[in-house]
Amino acid sequence: SQQGEEDPQALSIQEGENATMNCSYKTSINNLQWYRQNSGRGLVHLILIRSNEREKHSGRLRVTLDTSKKSSSLLITASRAADTASYFCATAFDSWGKLQFGAGTQVVVTP
Amino acid sequence: SQTIHQWPATLVQPVGSPLSLECTVEGTSNPNLYWYRQAAGRGLQLLFYSVGIGQISSEVPQNLSASRPQDRQFILSSKKLLLSDSGFYLCAWRASGGSETQYFGPGTRLLVL
Numbered sequence: 001s002q003q004g005e006e007d008p009q010a011l012s013i014q015e016g017e018n019a020t021m022n023c024s025y026k027t028s029i030n031n032l033q034w035y036r037q038n039s040g041r042g043l044v045h046l047i048l049i050r051s052n053e054r055e056k057h058s059g060r061l062r063v064t065l066d067t068s069k070k071s072s073s074l075l076i077t078a079s080r081a082a083d084t085a086s087y088f089c090a091t092a093f094d095s096w097g098k099l100q101f102g103a104g105t106q107v108v109v110t111p
Numbered sequence: 112s113q114t115i116h117q118w119p120a121t122l123v124q125p126v127g128s129p130l131s132l133e134c135t136v137e138g139t140s141n142p143n144l145y146w147y148r149q150a151a152g153r154g155l156q157l158l159f160y161s162v163g164i165g166q167i168s169s170e171v172p173q174n175l176s177a178s179r180p181q182d183r184q185f186i187l188s189s190k191k192l193l194l195s196d197s198g199f200y201l202c203a204w205r206a207s208g209g210s211e212t213q214y215f216g217p218g219t220r221l222l223v224l
Binding site: 030031033035040041042043044045048050088090092096097098099100101102103104 | 143145147152153154155156157160162168170199201203205211212213214215216217218220
Protein backbone atom coordinates (compact mmCIF):
# COMPACT_ATOMS: atom_id res chain seq x y z
CA SER A 1 0.00 0.00 0.00
CA GLN A 2 1.14 3.56 -0.59
CA GLN A 3 2.12 5.45 2.50
CA GLY A 4 2.29 8.95 1.05
CA GLU A 5 -0.52 10.93 -0.49
CA GLU A 6 0.28 14.02 -2.51
CA ASP A 7 -1.98 17.00 -2.86
CA PRO A 8 -2.92 18.34 -5.32
CA GLN A 9 -2.90 15.60 -7.94
CA ALA A 10 -2.27 18.18 -10.64
CA LEU A 11 -1.06 21.77 -10.67
CA SER A 12 -0.89 24.22 -13.57
CA ILE A 13 1.00 27.50 -13.15
CA GLN A 14 2.78 30.13 -15.20
CA GLU A 15 6.50 30.71 -15.32
CA GLY A 16 7.70 32.80 -12.43
CA GLU A 17 4.98 31.66 -10.05
CA ASN A 18 5.59 29.46 -7.04
CA ALA A 19 4.38 25.87 -6.89
CA THR A 20 3.48 24.20 -3.63
CA MET A 21 2.60 20.57 -3.16
CA ASN A 22 1.90 18.61 -0.03
CA CYS A 23 2.49 15.07 1.13
CA SER A 24 0.84 13.24 4.00
CA TYR A 25 1.90 9.91 5.41
CA LYS A 26 0.62 7.46 7.98
CA THR A 27 3.41 5.90 10.05
CA SER A 28 6.60 7.05 11.74
CA ILE A 29 9.47 7.70 9.37
CA ASN A 30 13.26 7.97 9.36
CA ASN A 31 13.29 10.44 6.51
CA LEU A 32 11.19 11.79 3.67
CA GLN A 33 12.51 12.28 0.17
CA TRP A 34 11.19 14.22 -2.81
CA TYR A 35 11.78 13.07 -6.37
CA ARG A 36 11.03 14.48 -9.81
CA GLN A 37 10.06 12.40 -12.82
CA ASN A 38 9.94 13.76 -16.32
CA SER A 39 7.51 11.98 -18.61
CA GLY A 40 8.59 8.39 -19.24
CA ARG A 41 11.90 8.78 -17.47
CA GLY A 42 13.55 7.64 -14.27
CA LEU A 43 13.32 9.49 -10.97
CA VAL A 44 15.67 12.27 -10.01
CA HIS A 45 16.38 12.81 -6.34
CA LEU A 46 15.65 16.37 -5.23
CA ILE A 47 15.97 16.62 -1.50
CA LEU A 48 15.95 14.50 1.68
CA ILE A 49 14.72 15.69 5.03
CA ARG A 50 15.27 13.67 8.18
CA SER A 51 12.65 13.15 10.84
CA ASN A 52 14.45 15.48 13.26
CA GLU A 53 14.60 18.33 10.72
CA ARG A 54 11.86 20.85 10.05
CA GLU A 55 13.01 22.66 6.94
CA LYS A 56 15.60 22.30 4.18
CA HIS A 57 16.54 24.34 1.17
CA SER A 58 18.22 23.43 -2.09
CA GLY A 59 18.40 26.13 -4.74
CA ARG A 60 14.81 27.06 -5.61
CA LEU A 61 13.41 24.20 -3.54
CA ARG A 62 12.16 24.45 0.02
CA VAL A 63 10.91 21.43 1.94
CA THR A 64 9.20 21.44 5.29
CA LEU A 65 8.38 18.51 7.54
CA ASP A 66 5.84 18.40 10.35
CA THR A 67 6.09 15.02 12.06
CA SER A 68 3.25 15.85 14.46
CA LYS A 69 0.91 16.22 11.48
CA LYS A 70 2.71 13.56 9.44
CA SER A 71 3.00 15.93 6.51
CA SER A 72 5.57 17.58 4.28
CA SER A 73 5.47 20.29 1.66
CA LEU A 74 7.63 21.05 -1.36
CA LEU A 75 7.83 24.63 -2.61
CA ILE A 76 9.36 25.46 -5.97
CA THR A 77 10.00 29.18 -6.25
CA ALA A 78 10.12 31.17 -9.49
CA SER A 79 9.08 28.17 -11.56
CA ARG A 80 10.38 27.54 -15.07
CA ALA A 81 9.00 25.57 -17.98
CA ALA A 82 11.73 22.98 -17.28
CA ASP A 83 10.10 22.31 -13.88
CA THR A 84 7.21 20.60 -15.71
CA ALA A 85 7.23 17.07 -14.32
CA SER A 86 5.62 14.77 -11.77
CA TYR A 87 6.80 15.16 -8.19
CA PHE A 88 6.73 12.32 -5.70
CA CYS A 89 7.29 12.12 -1.99
CA ALA A 90 8.70 8.92 -0.57
CA THR A 91 9.04 7.90 3.05
CA ALA A 92 11.75 5.69 4.51
CA PHE A 93 10.78 3.92 7.69
CA ASP A 94 13.34 1.18 8.32
CA SER A 95 17.09 0.55 8.21
CA TRP A 96 16.87 -1.22 4.86
CA GLY A 97 16.04 2.04 3.15
CA LYS A 98 12.82 0.79 1.64
CA LEU A 99 10.76 3.66 0.25
CA GLN A 100 7.00 4.05 0.09
CA PHE A 101 5.79 6.46 -2.57
CA GLY A 102 2.73 8.58 -2.99
CA ALA A 103 0.85 8.85 -6.28
CA GLY A 104 2.54 12.12 -7.18
CA THR A 105 1.65 15.66 -8.20
CA GLN A 106 1.77 16.48 -11.89
CA VAL A 107 3.05 20.03 -12.38
CA VAL A 108 2.73 21.91 -15.65
CA VAL A 109 4.52 25.23 -16.00
CA THR A 110 3.48 27.29 -19.00
CA PRO A 111 5.69 30.02 -20.51
CA SER B 112 31.05 8.75 -10.01
CA GLN B 113 28.33 6.16 -9.79
CA THR B 114 25.99 5.25 -12.62
CA ILE B 115 23.10 2.84 -12.90
CA HIS B 116 22.03 1.13 -16.10
CA GLN B 117 18.89 -0.74 -17.05
CA TRP B 118 18.07 -2.69 -20.15
CA PRO B 119 16.21 -3.07 -22.24
CA ALA B 120 14.61 0.37 -22.29
CA THR B 121 11.41 -0.94 -23.81
CA LEU B 122 10.02 -4.44 -24.15
CA VAL B 123 6.86 -5.87 -25.69
CA GLN B 124 6.18 -9.47 -24.74
CA PRO B 125 3.28 -11.90 -25.25
CA VAL B 126 1.38 -13.31 -22.31
CA GLY B 127 3.01 -16.49 -21.05
CA SER B 128 6.50 -15.63 -22.24
CA PRO B 129 9.50 -15.36 -19.89
CA LEU B 130 11.06 -12.11 -18.74
CA SER B 131 14.52 -10.98 -17.77
CA LEU B 132 15.31 -7.35 -16.94
CA GLU B 133 18.80 -6.37 -15.93
CA CYS B 134 20.15 -3.61 -13.74
CA THR B 135 23.83 -2.87 -13.13
CA VAL B 136 25.53 -0.26 -11.00
CA GLU B 137 29.01 1.14 -11.58
CA GLY B 138 31.33 3.03 -9.30
CA THR B 139 30.31 1.59 -5.94
CA SER B 140 30.68 -1.63 -3.99
CA ASN B 141 28.12 -3.63 -2.03
CA PRO B 142 25.20 -1.33 -2.77
CA ASN B 143 21.68 -1.97 -1.57
CA LEU B 144 19.57 -2.64 -4.66
CA TYR B 145 15.85 -2.23 -5.25
CA TRP B 146 13.26 -3.08 -7.90
CA TYR B 147 10.14 -0.91 -8.15
CA ARG B 148 7.16 -1.03 -10.48
CA GLN B 149 5.16 2.00 -11.54
CA ALA B 150 1.68 1.58 -12.99
CA ALA B 151 0.48 4.28 -15.37
CA GLY B 152 -0.18 7.55 -13.54
CA ARG B 153 0.74 6.09 -10.18
CA GLY B 154 3.55 6.13 -7.68
CA LEU B 155 6.16 3.43 -7.31
CA GLN B 156 5.65 0.13 -5.53
CA LEU B 157 8.63 -1.68 -4.07
CA LEU B 158 8.91 -5.24 -5.38
CA PHE B 159 12.28 -6.56 -4.15
CA TYR B 160 15.35 -5.37 -2.34
CA SER B 161 18.79 -6.86 -1.80
CA VAL B 162 21.55 -6.05 0.66
CA GLY B 163 24.11 -8.45 -0.80
CA ILE B 164 24.85 -11.19 -3.32
CA GLY B 165 22.19 -13.88 -3.21
CA GLN B 166 20.16 -11.99 -0.59
CA ILE B 167 16.70 -11.11 -1.89
CA SER B 168 13.65 -9.92 0.02
CA SER B 169 10.23 -9.78 -1.59
CA GLU B 170 7.78 -7.10 -0.62
CA VAL B 171 4.65 -8.22 -2.42
CA PRO B 172 3.39 -11.61 -3.62
CA GLN B 173 3.53 -11.70 -7.38
CA ASN B 174 4.45 -13.43 -10.57
CA LEU B 175 8.00 -12.06 -10.51
CA SER B 176 11.30 -13.05 -8.93
CA ALA B 177 14.64 -11.33 -8.46
CA SER B 178 18.23 -12.47 -8.28
CA ARG B 179 21.56 -10.88 -7.51
CA PRO B 180 24.27 -13.05 -9.07
CA GLN B 181 26.99 -10.41 -8.71
CA ASP B 182 27.60 -7.53 -6.33
CA ARG B 183 26.40 -4.84 -8.72
CA GLN B 184 23.92 -6.79 -10.83
CA PHE B 185 20.23 -7.15 -10.08
CA ILE B 186 17.89 -9.15 -12.30
CA LEU B 187 14.11 -9.22 -12.41
CA SER B 188 12.55 -12.33 -13.93
CA SER B 189 9.35 -14.12 -14.66
CA LYS B 190 8.71 -17.59 -16.04
CA LYS B 191 5.32 -16.67 -17.54
CA LEU B 192 4.20 -13.08 -17.95
CA LEU B 193 0.67 -11.94 -17.16
CA LEU B 194 -1.15 -8.95 -18.63
CA SER B 195 -1.00 -7.35 -15.18
CA ASP B 196 2.82 -7.39 -15.28
CA SER B 197 2.77 -4.47 -17.71
CA GLY B 198 4.30 -1.32 -16.27
CA PHE B 199 7.42 0.75 -15.84
CA TYR B 200 10.14 -1.06 -13.90
CA LEU B 201 12.74 0.97 -12.09
CA CYS B 202 15.91 -0.20 -10.42
CA ALA B 203 17.52 1.86 -7.68
CA TRP B 204 20.65 1.70 -5.55
CA ARG B 205 21.71 3.07 -2.21
CA ALA B 206 25.18 3.08 -0.73
CA SER B 207 25.54 0.64 2.14
CA GLY B 208 26.68 1.91 5.49
CA GLY B 209 23.94 4.33 6.40
CA SER B 210 23.45 6.48 3.32
CA GLU B 211 19.79 7.29 2.91
CA THR B 212 19.41 8.55 -0.65
CA GLN B 213 18.30 6.18 -3.40
CA TYR B 214 19.35 6.76 -7.00
CA PHE B 215 17.20 5.48 -9.81
CA GLY B 216 17.97 4.04 -13.21
CA PRO B 217 16.24 5.11 -16.44
CA GLY B 218 13.65 2.33 -16.22
CA THR B 219 12.28 -0.38 -18.50
CA ARG B 220 8.83 -0.01 -20.00
CA LEU B 221 7.19 -3.44 -20.29
CA LEU B 222 4.05 -4.07 -22.28
CA VAL B 223 2.51 -7.52 -22.08
CA LEU B 224 0.04 -8.29 -24.86
